[in-house]
Amino acid sequence: MENSYHVPVLLAECMEGLEINPSGVYVDVTFGGGGHSREILKRLGENGVLIAFDQDPDAQRNKIDDKRFLFVDQNFGYLKNSLRLLGYRQVDGILADLGVSSHQFNEPGRGFSIRFDADLDMRMDKQRSLTAAVVLNTYPEEKLHKIFGIYGEVQNAKSLARTIVTSRLDRPIQTLADFKAVAAAHIPKGKENKYMAQVFQSLRIEVNAEIEMLESFLEQSAEVLKPGGRLVVISYHSLEDRPVKNFIAKGKFRGEVEKDFFGNEQKPLRAVTRKAIVASEEELLKNSRSRSAKLRIAEKL
CATH class of the missing domain: 1.10.150.170 (Putative methyltransferase TM0872, insert domain)
Known part of the structure; x- marks a missing residue:
C-alpha cells in the first residue's frame, strides 16, 4: 500500500537530520503513506514514541499497528494543543513533508488533479x-x-x-x-x-489555508521542541520554503531578527545546514517528485 500511496522523499537525509534518540518522542506531522514514520519507528527502541498527524481521511488507512505509534486526526496547525491532550509538552524531533501526496493527485474524486474531470473540491480535511x-x-x-x-x-x-x-x-x-x-x-x-x-x-x-497553517505550525514547533531537539522540513515550492527559511534564520516570517539590549539575536532555532539539502542524482532517477524538494534542518537553541 505504502509505495503506491507515496514514496518518501529524502528519506535518509531526514533520518540523519532528526538525529534519532531511541528512547525519544518524535512527531511526523504529515503522515500520508507513512513512509517517513516507518523509518523513524525502525530507529526507536521500545520506550520511544512516534506521534503522527494527518487530517486526510485516506491517510488513516495507512495507520501503523505498533504500541509506540499514536495517530492524531488533525492538521499540523494544531500541533501544540494536540500534543498536550496526549500528555506531551516537549518532544525530541519533528518532521514535516509539505508535499501533496501522489495518492491525492491520483484519486479523481478529490479534485486535486488536472487529469480527471471531477468536482472542484481540493479539501485535505473533508470537514472544512x-x-x-x-x-x-x-x-x-x-x-x-x-x-x-x-x-x-x-x-x-x-x-x-x-x-x-x-x-x-x-x-x-x-x-x-x-x-x-x-x-x-x-x-x-x-x-x-x-x-x-x-x-x-x-x-x-x-x-486548505496552507500558508497560515504552515506559519502557525512553525511557531508551535519551536515551542514544543526540547533544547537540542530537531526540526526537519521538506518543502516543494518557494511559497513554502520562504517561511521555513525565514523562521529558522530569524524566528519570524517577515522583517529582521530581533535582538535584546546586548545585541544578542532573539530566535528559537539555529540552522544545522547552511543551505537546503536537495535530492541526489540517484533519487531523482527513482522518484521524480524529489526534483523540487528542499530539506531544511534546524535545532532548538
Whole structure:
C-alpha cells in the first residue's frame, strides 16, 4: 500500500537530520503513506514514541499497528494543543513533508488533479466547508487576482479573475471541465499543463489555508521542541520554503531578527545546514517528485 500511496522523499537525509534518540518522542506531522514514520519507528527502541498527524481521511488507512505509534486526526496547525491532550509538552524531533501526496493527485474524486474531470473540491480535511468551487464562485475579483498571482504566480492572474467573475453570472463553475471552458482563452498555447497546475496550486493553498497553517505550525514547533531537539522540513515550492527559511534564520516570517539590549539575536532555532539539502542524482532517477524538494534542518537553541 505504502509505495503506491507515496514514496518518501529524502528519506535518509531526514533520518540523519532528526538525529534519532531511541528512547525519544518524535512527531511526523504529515503522515500520508507513512513512509517517513516507518523509518523513524525502525530507529526507536521500545520506550520511544512516534506521534503522527494527518487530517486526510485516506491517510488513516495507512495507520501503523505498533504500541509506540499514536495517530492524531488533525492538521499540523494544531500541533501544540494536540500534543498536550496526549500528555506531551516537549518532544525530541519533528518532521514535516509539505508535499501533496501522489495518492491525492491520483484519486479523481478529490479534485486535486488536472487529469480527471471531477468536482472542484481540493479539501485535505473533508470537514472544512470551503472548496475550490466555492472560491471560484463566491470570491470577489480582487481576491481571486491576488490568490492566482501570489499562490500560483499565474501570469495573467488579473484577466483570468475578471473572466471567472463574468462567466459565473451565467452558470456556476463546478467541475474541471467547467473551469477549463472558462479559462480556455487565457491558457498559453502548448503550456496547458503548467498553467493549470499553477492555477490548481493557488486554489489548493487557499482552500486548505496552507500558508497560515504552515506559519502557525512553525511557531508551535519551536515551542514544543526540547533544547537540542530537531526540526526537519521538506518543502516543494518557494511559497513554502520562504517561511521555513525565514523562521529558522530569524524566528519570524517577515522583517529582521530581533535582538535584546546586548545585541544578542532573539530566535528559537539555529540552522544545522547552511543551505537546503536537495535530492541526489540517484533519487531523482527513482522518484521524480524529489526534483523540487528542499530539506531544511534546524535545532532548538
